[in-house]
Amino acid sequence: MAAPLYRRIAQQIKEEIESGQWEAGEAIPTELHLSERYDASRVTVRQAVKRLVEEGLLEKVQGSGTYVKEQKIEHNIFELISFTEEMRSLGKEPVNKVIHFQLIEPEPHVRRYLNLEEAEKVFYVRRQRLVDGIPYVLEDTYLPVSLFPNLSYGIMIGSKYDYIEKEVGMKIKDSFQEVIPVLPTPDVAEALTVEESMPILKIQSYSLFMDGTVFEYSENHFKSDEYKFTLRASRP
Known part of the structure; x- marks a missing residue:
């Protein structure tokens, strides 16, 4: 029929x-x-x-x-997957534009997340994550110098997780994330090419190695018109 x-x-x-x-x-x-x-x-x-x-x-x-309708990228917040891995799984090749790469003394809240001593420093890296020339994510990452003494600008143009797991040889276990809807600051709005009046999604996260060491604190800003976040809830 x-x-x-x-x-x-x-x-x-x-x-x-x-x-x-x-x-x-x-x-x-x-x-x-x-x-x-x-x-x-x-x-x-x-x-x-x-x-x-x-x-x-x-x-x-x-x-x-x-x-x-412009299709949003669906991100499962229960999957610990890098932006590069996520885009490649969708048949897209991402580009990382490093805006800042600095050795700094971290703010107190970053120091607390990374369990650092007073004198310890971190690499602060701001990256614009683009697909097909469109900025999807603005990422601020803080990585302890003691864990990644050889980190470089060139490494951060590529996949951060590939570097950590394949070159440093450390296995990533968990990431603890908090999703917050916010209005972008002027510099974030400019980097994401959105109006300051347009809400975006901000994820604050810290990640751990298998031995429990916190190796990263990040603040990621996602364009809400390009991304949607999903989770699966199972009834026991």
């Missing part, structure tokens, strides 16, 4: 979106144009569009029209 016409039209539109004929953020044609294009009634076209809105491929904007 053949599928209803509206489903066949919805499938055709979906294939055109996936093939790149309609780009993310682009307005789709009017119901009249679509009905002529697919030789169907406007009611049938409306059903097809409604189905794609429900599937999350299209979105209606009141008083404006219907648009191809």
